[in-house]
Amino acid sequence: MNYLLEEKFSKIGAEHAPGQEGRQNIDEIQLRGEKIEGKPVDFSHGDVDAFEPIPGTLDIFIEGVHVGGKQAYTEYRGSEAIRKNVAKKLSNFTGTTIDPEQNFIITPGTQGALFLAMGSWVYRGDKVAIVAPDYFANRKLVEFFDGEAVPVQLDYLQTTTCAGLDLTQLEEAFNSGVKLFLFSNPNNPTGVIYSPDEIREIAELAEKYGAKVIVDQLYSRQIFEGRTYTHLCAQNTIDPENVITIMGPSKTESLSGYRLGVAFGSANIIGRMEKLQAIVSLRAGGYSQAVLKSWFAEPEGWMTKRISEHQAIRDNLIDKLRASGYFQLRTTEAGSYLFPRIPKLDVSISQFVKILRLQAAVTVTPGTEFGSQFTDSFRINFSQDHAAAEGAIERIIKVVEEYRK
Amino acid sequence: MNYLLEEKFSKIGAEHAPGQEGRQNIDEIQLRGEKIEGKPVDFSHGDVDAFEPIPGTLDIFIEGVHVGGKQAYTEYRGSEAIRKNVAKKLSNFTGTTIDPEQNFIITPGTQGALFLAMGSWVYRGDKVAIVAPDYFANRKLVEFFDGEAVPVQLDYLQTTTCAGLDLTQLEEAFNSGVKLFLFSNPNNPTGVIYSPDEIREIAELAEKYGAKVIVDQLYSRQIFEGRTYTHLCAQNTIDPENVITIMGPSKTESLSGYRLGVAFGSANIIGRMEKLQAIVSLRAGGYSQAVLKSWFAEPEGWMTKRISEHQAIRDNLIDKLRASGYFQLRTTEAGSYLFPRIPKLDVSISQFVKILRLQAAVTVTPGTEFGSQFTDSFRINFSQDHAAAEGAIERIIKVVEEYRK
Numbered sequence: 001m002n003y004l005l006e007e008k009f010s011k012i013g014a015e016h017a018p019g020q021e022g023r024q025n026i027d028e029i030q031l032r033g034e035k036i037e038g039k040p041v042d043f044s045h046g047d048v049d050a051f052e053p054i055p056g057t058l059d060i061f062i063e064g065v066h067v068g069g070k071q072a073y074t075e076y077r078g079s080e081a082i083r084k085n086v087a088k089k090l091s092n093f094t095g096t097t098i099d100p101e102q103n104f105i106i107t108p109g110t111q112g113a114l115f116l117a118m119g120s121w122v123y124r125g126d127k128v129a130i131v132a133p134d135y136f137a138n139r140k141l142v143e144f145f146d147g148e149a150v151p152v153q154l155d156y157l158q159t160t161t162c163a164g165l166d167l168t169q170l171e172e173a174f175n176s177g178v179k180l181f182l183f184s185n186p187n188n189p190t191g192v193i194y195s196p197d198e199i200r201e202i203a204e205l206a207e208k209y210g211a212k213v214i215v216d217q218l219y220s221r222q223i224f225e226g227r228t229y230t231h232l233c234a235q236n237t238i239d240p241e242n243v244i245t246i247m248g249p250s251k252t253e254s255l256s257g258y259r260l261g262v263a264f265g266s267a268n269i270i271g272r273m274e275k276l277q278a279i280v281s282l283r284a285g286g287y288s289q290a291v292l293k294s295w296f297a298e299p300e301g302w303m304t305k306r307i308s309e310h311q312a313i314r315d316n317l318i319d320k321l322r323a324s325g326y327f328q329l330r331t332t333e334a335g336s337y338l339f340p341r342i343p344k345l346d347v348s349i350s351q352f353v354k355i356l357r358l359q360a361a362v363t364v365t366p367g368t369e370f371g372s373q374f375t376d377s378f379r380i381n382f383s384q385d386h387a388a389a390e391g392a393i394e395r396i397i398k399v400v401e402e403y404r405k
Numbered sequence: 406m407n408y409l410l411e412e413k414f415s416k417i418g419a420e421h422a423p424g425q426e427g428r429q430n431i432d433e434i435q436l437r438g439e440k441i442e443g444k445p446v447d448f449s450h451g452d453v454d455a456f457e458p459i460p461g462t463l464d465i466f467i468e469g470v471h472v473g474g475k476q477a478y479t480e481y482r483g484s485e486a487i488r489k490n491v492a493k494k495l496s497n498f499t500g501t502t503i504d505p506e507q508n509f510i511i512t513p514g515t516q517g518a519l520f521l522a523m524g525s526w527v528y529r530g531d532k533v534a535i536v537a538p539d540y541f542a543n544r545k546l547v548e549f550f551d552g553e554a555v556p557v558q559l560d561y562l563q564t565t566t567c568a569g570l571d572l573t574q575l576e577e578a579f580n581s582g583v584k585l586f587l588f589s590n591p592n593n594p595t596g597v598i599y600s601p602d603e604i605r606e607i608a609e610l611a612e613k614y615g616a617k618v619i620v621d622q623l624y625s626r627q628i629f630e631g632r633t634y635t636h637l638c639a640q641n642t643i644d645p646e647n648v649i650t651i652m653g654p655s656k657t658e659s660l661s662g663y664r665l666g667v668a669f670g671s672a673n674i675i676g677r678m679e680k681l682q683a684i685v686s687l688r689a690g691g692y693s694q695a696v697l698k699s700w701f702a703e704p705e706g707w708m709t710k711r712i713s714e715h716q717a718i719r720d721n722l723i724d725k726l727r728a729s730g731y732f733q734l735r736t737t738e739a740g741s742y743l744f745p746r747i748p749k750l751d752v753s754i755s756q757f758v759k760i761l762r763l764q765a766a767v768t769v770t771p772g773t774e775f776g777s778q779f780t781d782s783f784r785i786n787f788s789q790d791h792a793a794a795e796g797a798i799e800r801i802i803k804v805v806e807e808y809r810k
Contacts, residue, residue, distance in 0.1 A: 002528045002531070002584075004528055005525075005526075005528040009525070009677045009680055009681075012680050012681070012683070012684060013680060014481060014679060014680045014683040017481075017683055019478055019479075019480060019481070020480060020481065020683075022480065023480070045478055047474055048473060048474045048477050048478075049473040049474045058467065058470050061466075061470075062463065062467070064662075065463050065466075065662065068453060068454040069452055069453045069454045071662060072453050072661050072662030073424055073450055073453075073661065073662075074424075075424060075425060075427065075428070076419060076422075076424070076425065107686075108513055108664070108686040108690070109686055109687055111684070111685070111686050111687045112685065112686040114684075115684055115685045115686065119549075120410075120414070121410075123407045123409055123410040124529075124551075126407070137683070137684045140683075140684050141684055144681070144684060146529075179407075256477050256478065256691070257469075257470065257476060257477030257478075257690065257691040257692045258690060258692065259513070259664075259686065259687070259688075259689075259690040259691070259693075272414045274419060275414055275417050275418060275419045276414075276417070276549070278417070278419040278422055278425075278542070278545075279417060279516070279519075279520055279542045279545050279546055279549060280516070280517065280520045280685060280686075281512075281513040281514055281516050281517040281520065281664065281685075281686060282514055282516045282664070283664075284664075285513070285662065285663060285664040285690050285693060286661070286662040286664070287662045287663065288664075288690060288693075
């Protein structure tokens, strides 16, 4: 038994991760009152039955299968033709130049891209700045690669004009030797967008200290009315060799089942990511890669409709949560996440999410997955059947009523 | 620039890895004589156009897509229903009991299983015994996890009654502090099978020294006439918590394009592998997982026919290679690999494989990918169109004639 390895794995536990709820120990949970009936809703991820994949994706997959060996066995960084196709579309989207040969890799999901990018940049002992709160895997990746996570606060409840990143703390982090800054934009779990000024300052600070930046832009196409999105990779102030951008079609486009993501930026790091991919899983599924042709090539009006339907769900759920008077929250600006803060309860956040599941058939992700201090918040992904999501929010409110101090 | 990280990545280079040949620098290559015409053959992997996937797999994939969200978002260790389905079939195949809940994980290819298993067992500084020659990723995985590879010789050319593992060297390795033994059976690249005695002795030695074993059985269904296969996991002498077995349908079954593998064994390590999968790529592609239903459920006679077709190709290619008088080789006993030793040439092995590609349109993998000392061998995967493979072997012989000392 290697105790150091055992300790490392104890820090990357997946018991509370989205989708793993079925493996939780629920022996200690005692419910107050009866079950609250209603259609079960799993808010831990989007419902691809309510919001289906881009039309035609399965047909493109089938075409890929019929291409045969050439599609099954691509280069580790992905099929050359598909890299060209997608790099061009992402160059347009981000307003940058992406060379499909040097600066682009196709990965098994954005999770795959994150893992490869972190494994290519983090050496043991390296300090990595991580936003609090941010995507739960970010800190686990730092742990796995034996780095040291340095938290930078996001004061998302204190402002509405920017994401609320503490830039002074970020500069202190760089000044104290942080080599790499990893963050999601829009932020997961809060759904806030970094303002143009915040992105400009992040780029300038990184350049000043020679730090690297990985930005996870998974939800950057689903921008709600009145909001603008700024691409870090399009800032001229930062050395492009110090930036990796990650995207993928798993969320808004509902293609998670195909396990597709991409990373673009630094040629040196893309090269390392490919070497690492060669020993991690060889390549993103060959036939699946073909599906990327449908990405950024959706039918006319499809994306607009999808965004407005999500905005309508957002508005309804937020109205209900606010009307209850129990929650503090900030309106989602992009993506499908909401991160409500709950009042003091008689039970812990870990017990609360188990109670929600057992008593109200509602699955949410505890705030502690996004930073150990978020013991009073939970995340939902509201990409769900609209009526079912409303019913589930009503049940959450009832459970909070029942268990609050 | 982190020079230690740069050095690590220099050791896991993928330039000569199968399928990456298009990225090689060929500026320094000078050809003797004309191009040798013939149908191009890529022996770096099997040709899934010549040997197609198990019939019906695409239909099962499409059914998986139609299942929707439940199939797209499985537990990280894979869909419960499919784990049950496959664990049962593999219990029958191996003659062991595999609990689908505790001892089984579905991974993105067997490469994914190897990475997760190694990442779950290797801590920095750990000594890991690696067979020479063996699958090229094995040593790279030890490098990536900061372990120390301890080679154990396979004298595959000196015997025909067993694989030829130097068991004395293996015991010395365990005695010197090696914690883990990783090997492929049948051996990649030589295609030899470990004898019942060898497997028994490996199990006994591992148990004696408390060492762990990972056995990669990727090609263990494609056993040629007159050969028997022994499953290490079925040896009663070794603590089952110290064994992980890896398999998958990418080779004989031609399902590589779906990126599917499995690992089974130690509940503790399967648990760690799932935690690691959560940050590496979340899960094997959800819809792809469904395809595992076709595995070990092939149409009557399909597997027998596939094996006999491969045996016929093997026999033809070996006859030609032997008739030339240039090569030393051992007859493949299982799987589709051949690992001929070539005579002394005027060019290096690295130049030789580039010349083969440029002058004869034949792609092979240099022996050095399987151990730095194998500068006089190359690997081919003969799962190819039969006639094309024969033509390619004739061209290889001509190139050897041209360049030999």
